[in-house]
Amino acid sequence: MPYDPTKLADWQIAEEAEKNMPKPEEWVDRLGLQKDEIIPMGRVCKLDFMKIIERLKDKPDGKYIEVTAITPTPLGEGKSTTSLGLIEGLGKRGKNVGGCLRQPSGGPTMNIKGTAAGGGNALLIPMTEFSMGLTGDINDIMNAHNLAMVALTARMQHERNYTDEQLQRLTGMRRLDVDPTRVEFGWVIDFCAQALRNIIIGIGGRYDGYMMQSKFGIAVSSELMAILSIVTDLADLRKRLDEITLAFDKTGKPIYTKDLEVGGAMCAWMRNTINPTLCCTVEYQPVMVHAGPFANIAVGQSSIIGDRVGLKLFDYHVTESGFGADIGFEKFWNVKCRLSGLKPHVSVLTTTIRALKMHGGGPKVVPGLPLPEEYKKENLELVEKGIPNMVHHINIIRKSGMNPVVCINKFYTDTDEEIKLVRKAAEEAGALCAVSEHWLKGGEGALELADAVIEACEKPTDFKYLYPLEMKLRERVELIAKEVYGADGVAWTPEAEAKAKMLESDPKYDDFMTMMVKTHLSLTHDPTLKGVPKGWVLPIRDVLIYSGAKFLCPCAGTISLMPGTSSNPAFRRVDVDVKTGKVMGLF
Amino acid sequence: MPYDPTKLADWQIAEEAEKNMPKPEEWVDRLGLQKDEIIPMGRVCKLDFMKIIERLKDKPDGKYIEVTAITPTPLGEGKSTTSLGLIEGLGKRGKNVGGCLRQPSGGPTMNIKGTAAGGGNALLIPMTEFSMGLTGDINDIMNAHNLAMVALTARMQHERNYTDEQLQRLTGMRRLDVDPTRVEFGWVIDFCAQALRNIIIGIGGRYDGYMMQSKFGIAVSSELMAILSIVTDLADLRKRLDEITLAFDKTGKPIYTKDLEVGGAMCAWMRNTINPTLCCTVEYQPVMVHAGPFANIAVGQSSIIGDRVGLKLFDYHVTESGFGADIGFEKFWNVKCRLSGLKPHVSVLTTTIRALKMHGGGPKVVPGLPLPEEYKKENLELVEKGIPNMVHHINIIRKSGMNPVVCINKFYTDTDEEIKLVRKAAEEAGALCAVSEHWLKGGEGALELADAVIEACEKPTDFKYLYPLEMKLRERVELIAKEVYGADGVAWTPEAEAKAKMLESDPKYDDFMTMMVKTHLSLTHDPTLKGVPKGWVLPIRDVLIYSGAKFLCPCAGTISLMPGTSSNPAFRRVDVDVKTGKVMGLF
Secondary structure: OOOOOOOOOHHHHHHHOOOOOHHHHHHHHHHOOOOOHHEEEEEEEEEHHHHHHHHHOOOOOEEEEEEOOOOOOOOOOOHHHHHHHHHHHHHOOOOEEEEEEEOOOHHHHHHHOOOOOOEEEEEEEEEEHHHHHOOOHHHHHHHOOOOOOHHHHHHHHHHHHHHHHHHHHOOOOOOOEEEEEEEEOOOOEOOOOHHHHOOEOOOOOOOOOEEEEEEEEHHOOHHHHHHHHHOHHHHHHHHHHHHEEEEEEOOOOOOHHHHHHOHHHHHHHHOOOOOOHHHEEOOEEEEEOOOOOOOOOOOOOOOHHHHHHHHHHHOOEEEEEEOOOHHHHHHHHHHHHHHHHHOOEEEEEEEOOHHHHHOOOOOOOOOOOOOHHHHHHHHHHHHHHHHHHHHHHHHHHOOOOOEEEEEEOOOOOHHHHHHHHHHHHHHHHOOOEEEEOHHHHHHHHHHHHHHHHHHHHHOOOOOOOOOOOEEEEEEEEHHHHHHHOOOOOEEEEEEHHHHHHHHOOHHHHHOOOOOOEOOOOOOOOOOOOOOOOOOOEEEEEEEEEEEOOHHHHHHHHOOOOOOOOOOOOHHHHHOOOOOOEEEEEOO | OOOOOOOOOOOHHHHHHHOOOOHHHHHHHOOOOOHHEEEEEEEEEEEEEHHHHHOOOOOOOOEEEEEEEEOOOOOOHHHHHHHHHHHHHHHOOOOOOOEEOOOOOOOHHHHHHHHOEEEOOOEEEEEHHHOOOOHHHHHHHHHHHHHHHHHHHHHHHHHHHHOOHHHHHHHOOOOOOOOEEEOOOEEEEEEOOHHHOOOOEOOOOOOOOEEEEEOEHHHHHHHHHHHHHHHOOOOHHHHHOOOOOEEEEOOEEEEHHHOOOOOOHHHHOOOOOOOOOEEEEOOOOOEEOOOOOOOOOOOOEOHHHHHHHHHHHHOOEEEEEEEOHHHHHHHHHHHHHHHHOOOEEEEEEEOOOHHHHOOOOOOOOOOOOOOOOHHHOHHHHHHHHHHHHHHHHHHHHHHHHOEEEEEEOOOOOOOOHHHHHHHHHHHOOOEEEEOOOHHHHHHHHHHHHHHHHHHHOOOOOOOOOOOOOOHHHHHHHHHHHHHOOOOOOOOHHHHHHHHHHHHOOOHHHOOOEEEOOOOOOOOOOOOOOOOOOOOOOOOOOEEEEEEOOOOOEEEOOOOOOOOOOOOOOOOHHHHOOOOOEEEHHHH
């Protein structure tokens, strides 16, 4: 310890570290749990969140720390690695620390990523379980989701085949009269299956369903996953599962899951997903894994339940939001914390010299192609020019009343002079700043970061939302565009504006959260614009409605709910040692 | 104890019994396991089969008991209930007994059945876990299966979009040149989704897959499930996962999973499925659950691995085969036991007065409609006339050299005179016979059955296969048709015969198993012909080839790999108690 990540692949580091992973009974001792609050599931455990929350309801919460990032390159700037490194660093300082991260989807894992468990000495274990299904939460969501589509499509077939009288006699059901051109819901599968993005189903005869267009999304884009990440308990989950809009009838009225009497069975399939799964870092600090929703149509963060448990069990609880601070942190701040009622203290802004150089005008960074020379050699000018992007993100965090800590995720090519520039700018912008080498050195490499976070946690905070819940949709979007993204204003298409007006006038949507859909590769809606663009207007083309999750999603860009599998996918390199059952080749 | 199944629903009995279910450490003591041979997974455990088999390799096997049935009515004659009742009865007699059963699919469970956990006092617990996904084996199979389709369809897209030179440069891959009209493999989902039976995929542009016809089957019909049920270990699984035929290229050559470099990742997704899951009866005898393949294109039985473990751990190991003895037992006898090399002792033939009356000319039995009067009142003539069906099945069992035991699964409407008739005929045909009331009374009600099975286990056996592996395909089918089904011969369509000749002449297929596809509702291929039809010929229309499972399936009927969801599905009645997380409404 630490392992040498320049010589060992992540799965090899994981294999070594996994030999000494805490057993369930050790977790019970270490975390002060009751025996029935932990549910062993092979090498991991589920935590019985309702029992834990009930027992500790009077215990004060720990410090709540969120990890975000500046506008990233397409390669990502190491937010998960930083979250795990921070947990390890706080652990090395003797703190009672833990965290909660998202569960990765099998799609990206088998496509490009191999895993999403961090890397080097800032790694989550057991890595195979984490990367490949864990205790089955995503599968449970997939089954619950698809059951709704089975219910809908079977109903459409039976309604076509039978008269009202027959329907009533056979099933006691009334005719729903689904408009086949207005089926909103699709199917899900946990892989990047572009071939299923647009499909025609129900080909055949009278008993082969109902012929219509349909679609598959990736399982983690499911509204059910969006719901899991924001519910406060099982009753909340059950209620929302009744309210999902599946389609519209021929008069334009929504058809909900409850109309198909399928919400209860969906909840039964999701019954185990409600409890977070307990994993750990390679330095054995506890890390829960719970939920993994998309960062555009959902919060892109691990669950509220996970944070509630963590704040009771740990003095320092670390979590992470998706994308950069403009998109991910904004949702943490105004949606996740509003729904949970929890008050966060510190936001860690993951920053790399590489990303700052890109914002300063460096050449395009393309995944799969070699990194241009500018990124490997000292170039103070590009760093200097890129710094405003970081400062912009620091200011976003400061608007929430939380204390920002810039973490420079150090690469071995970064020079002292480059780092000095960034540190100076961060401190001038009102943030603490730390350099961290957790990938190379684990917790030892993250001590400076840990100390900065401890210091920031002791400073006073004044957490407040950007807008009150009473603010109308278009005003909210205007405020987010100006205050968070730095736009001059918002331009609604006539269709989107009409929809927004309808939503503003219907009190049913008063408690719906605003969930912006925008690229994470720029502060604007245009992924090619780097740095801090000025003099631009945010276009809104549509507002998506998720009635179960209670989200309204104003769209400043197109979104695909089904990624594609690349021409050189990671599954080619994955295999099993048939003597030991160990999985090899996850990177 | 016993519970009153005339007053309590199965899920209510389960809930009561589950309060005292053995904990992992109790199983370790009771089954004499090492601590690391049991893997707790919530309320159930996985058994580490490789460790157990290795440790006990020199211990003699227990008695191997299979449960089958006469030709059933469409309602089923209670084979699972009888298996569980027998285990309970042997337990009440103080025997070290256990069993292995199939895992049910979510499709039928949410559609008609509600559960497949037996019923009354012959019930498997924990019932919710058993009925709804258990430890995720079916989900793992679904993901592994669909990953192969992702690999195939993505490859077809990339091969269309790129030149040979580009393909080589981007991915190092050669062109497979898949014939889009000859894609054999489909996708799977674990529900009865008739709307996905025939679909068109890949609609859209250049990056939306490859447009072609495609299909979904139910997950348990997957070739991967067929494989899981017959492999002897992980190495065997890994090897077979490389050999699955996905499609043919434009020259007619098969394209295997190994050509897409996806077999290793498929095995990684299936890594946990190799270990059986340990559940128990409501009287707490151990029952493993492992694999749940279709009974037509696969063995329709729980796994060889489960039986290997059970025969080491128990003095009496009970398992069950699908359908009636003509289809299910024949596969147990000639396929499962041949592949495992295990020698079974006793076959229990589940018989009901109801089914015998149907075979004797009673009115049609239709699920969902009230049972005609003939089935509720004494009718010795119908019973007498139906008995030859039972005798035919006894004779099938006797041809294997195993000892038959007829179990009369008693309903409260059955009269003593009716039972006397059946007992006399069974004994004259060379079988032991017992009446059992396990549904009503649990193990106490199954003591007569347990005693008959103990007695039959002590009698000598002379287990031998119906045909040697050297026998050619058409000869095998002829022998099965005549000796097992009672046909006069076999009529091959010209296409099927040409395919059979090709298969007979290619040594590659020499070790492939013969897996008959035929209705279970008649000894013939025609489900309306009851009793023991005479003077008929078995038509064979096609021979399906499963190159990973190494099965050749001669088809005497059409098969659907995707059932439909009915107009009054069971999911309507399933719900969750949000205070306790308990699932209600499974019947």
